[in-house]
Amino acid sequence: MAKYLLLKHYRGAPAAVNDVPMDRWTPEEISAHMRYMSDFAARLEKTGEFVDGQALAPEGMWVRYDGEGRPPVTDGPFAETKDLIAGWMVIDVDSPERAVELAGELSAAPGAGGKPIHEWLEVRPFLTAAPTVTE
Amino acid sequence: MDESLLRGLTPGVLAVLVRRGADFAAAEDAVQDALVEAVRVWPAGPPRDPKGWLVTVAWRKFLDRARADTARTRREDLLDREPAPGPVPAVDDTLQLYFLCAHPSLTPSSAVALTLRAVGGLTTRQIARAYLVPEATMAQRISRAKRTLAGVRLDQLGDVATVLRVLYLVFNEGYSGDVDLAAEAVRLTRSLADQAAHPEVAGLLALMLLHHARRATRTAPDGSLVPLAEQDRGRWDTGMIAEGVAILQAALARDRLGEFQAQAAIAALHADAPTAGETDWVQIVEWYDELVNLTGSPVVRLNRAVAVGEADGPRAGLAALAELDDSLPRHTAVAAYLHERDGDLATAARLYAEAARKAPSIAERDHLTRRAARLNTRP
Numbered sequence A: 001m002a003k004y005l006l007l008k009h010y011r012g013a014p015a016a017v018n019d020v021p022m023d024r025w026t027p028e029e030i031s032a033h034m035r036y037m038s039d040f041a042a043r044l045e046k047t048g049e050f051v052d053g054q055a056l057a058p059e060g061m062w063v064r065y066d067g068e069g070r071p072p073v074t075d076g077p078f079a080e081t082k083d084l085i086a087g088w089m090v091i092d093v094d095s096p097e098r099a100v101e102l103a104g105e106l107s108a109a110p111g112a113g114g115k116p117i118h119e120w121l122e123v124r125p126f127l128t129a130a131p132t133v134t135e
Numbered sequence B: 001m002d003e004s005l006l007r008g009l010t011p012g013v014l015a016v017l018v019r020r021g022a023d024f025a026a027a028e029d030a031v032q033d034a035l036v037e038a039v040r041v042w043p044a045g046p047p048r049d050p051k052g053w054l055v056t057v058a059w060r061k062f063l064d065r066a067r068a069d070t071a072r073t074r075r076e077d078l079l080d081r082e083p084a085p086g087p088v089p090a091v092d093d094t095l096q097l098y099f100l101c102a103h104p105s106l107t108p109s110s111a112v113a114l115t116l117r118a119v120g121g122l123t124t125r126q127i128a129r130a131y132l133v134p135e136a137t138m139a140q141r142i143s144r145a146k147r148t149l150a151g152v153r154l155d156q157l158g159d160v161a162t163v164l165r166v167l168y169l170v171f172n173e174g175y176s177g178d179v180d181l182a183a184e185a186v187r188l189t190r191s192l193a194d195q196a197a198h199p200e201v202a203g204l205l206a207l208m209l210l211h212h213a214r215r216a217t218r219t220a221p222d223g224s225l226v227p228l229a230e231q232d233r234g235r236w237d238t239g240m241i242a243e244g245v246a247i248l249q250a251a252l253a254r255d256r257l258g259e260f261q262a263q264a265a266i267a268a269l270h271a272d273a274p275t276a277g278e279t280d281w282v283q284i285v286e287w288y289d290e291l292v293n294l295t296g297s298p299v300v301r302l303n304r305a306v307a308v309g310e311a312d313g314p315r316a317g318l319a320a321l322a323e324l325d326d327s328l329p330r331h332t333a334v335a336a337y338l339h340e341r342d343g344d345l346a347t348a349a350r351l352y353a354e355a356a357r358k359a360p361s362i363a364e365r366d367h368l369t370r371r372a373a374r375l376n377t378r379p
Helices: A027-047 A096-107 B003-019 B024-041 B050-068 B072-081 B095-101 B108-119 B124-130 B135-149 B160-172 B181-195 B199-212 B238-252 B259-272 B281-295 B298-312 B314-322 B331-341 B345-358 B362-376
Strands: A002-011 A050-055 A084-093 A121-125
Touching: A002 A096, A027 A050, A027 A096, A027 B135, A084 A096, A096 A121, B003 B024, B003 B050, B003 B095, B003 B108, B024 B050, B024 B135, B095 B108, B095 B160, B095 B181, B108 B124, B108 B135, B108 B160, B108 B181, B124 B135, B160 B181, B160 B199, B181 B199, B199 B238, B199 B259, B238 B259, B259 B281, B281 B298, B298 B314, B298 B331, B314 B331, B331 B345, B331 B362, B345 B362
Parallel strands: none
Antiparallel strands: A002 A084, A002 A121, A050 A084
C-alpha cells in the first residue's frame, strides 16, 4: 500500500478539455459536479482506499521571511500568474496503476453541458517515514 | 482482566468456529460478542479453561444469530449438518486462519489488515493508526475483506507462499503509532512456524529475526539511516541473531531451499561478521546467485551487484550493474556507491543527488542527500 496525493490544479496546469468557468455552468451542473466528487470519496471509503480530502479557498499568498524584526513579505492575494490548487485528496492504494486509474475517474467529474471536464490532476506519491529493510 | 490473554486466545477460538463451518464474518462477530461477555463475567468468576469457555459462548452466540436470521431455512439446514459444540481439540488450528486471511482473492492490503485483525487480534483502531489511515477506512477495508471471503470454505490449506508474503509485508511496515508491526510480524510468523513444519516458514522467521536484531542500530537517534557498514555491532541483539541462525540451519538441513532461506543466509553472513571489513562477501555473492536462480528478480540482481562490488572490487560491481535496467528502484543509488568506491567522486556526487530525488522514503532521501553533500563540500 502506498499513499498518493491527488492535486486539483485549476490554474497552472494545461487547459482542461471542457474548459468553461464554473460560474457559467447551470446550478444543476454544479450540483452534479459536487455530487460526483462526494460519491467518489464515499466509494473510496468503502473500498478502504480513502484517507482525506479537502477543498481550498482561492485566496492564496506567497509568504517569505524578510529578515530579523521585520514582518514577512507577502505578494498580496490574487496574483494572476499564480498556480491555483483548488483542493486535494489523499488515497491509499495497492499500486501506482490504481492511483492513476482513480485520478482519471476523478478527472471525469461532469462539468458544463454535463460532459466530463477532463481536468488535470497531479498525482504525487508520499514519501514513507519508515525505511524498508533492504540491506 | 488480562487483555493479552484474551488477545492470544482470540484467533484459536475464531479458528474453531470457522472449522465448524461458521461463515468468517459471522464467526468474527460471535467471537467479539463472546469477548464482551468474558470481560463482563470473568472478573467475578474466571473459568478454569478460558479457551473452552470462549468457544462454547462464541458458538452459542453464533447459533443465536444464525437462528434469528431471516434466511432461517438455509441456516437450519447448515446447523443440522454441523457438529454440536464439544471439547476444544488440543491441536491449535489457527493455521487455517492464516491461509484464510491471506486468501488469493484478497488484495495485499486487505490481506494484511485482516491478518492483523483476525490472527493478530489487534483492534481496527490500532491497525488504522499503524497504517496512518482513518479508522472508518480501515473498518471498511476489513469488512470488505470479510465479504470477499464469505462462502470460502477451507477444505485444504492454501499456498504457504501467499501467507509468507503477507507476513513479510507486515514486517516491512516497521512501526508507527502504538503498534510495532515488525514485532507483531515476528510473533505471528513464530506462531505459524510452531504449527507448520515448512522450511520456508522457518526461513522467513530466521530472516525477520536477523533483521530485527539489528533494528536499534539501523537508525541514529535523530532518525537518520545508518548503513550496515557503520552500524554499532556491539548493540546488535546477539540472542536474537543466535536464534535466527539456529532456525536457519535447521531449515537448510532439510535441503528444500527457497528464497526466504537464501535471504536469511545472506543476513546471517552479515550478522556473523565481527566487523564490516570481515564480511564474507564471496559467500554472499554465492547466495545471491542462488537467489537469482530461485527468483530471477531484478531487485535481487541489483543487490547482487553491490555484493560483487565488495567481493571483486567496484569495477566488477559496475560491470554487473551495467547488465541491469537503469529504471530499477535504487539503481542510481547503487551506481553512486560503486562510483564512490571506484574513486570517481564527481560522478558519485551527481548520482547520489539524482538517487535522492527518486528515493521512496524520507530516511533514504536524507541519507542520499547527505552523501552527495559530503562529496560536494569535501576540501
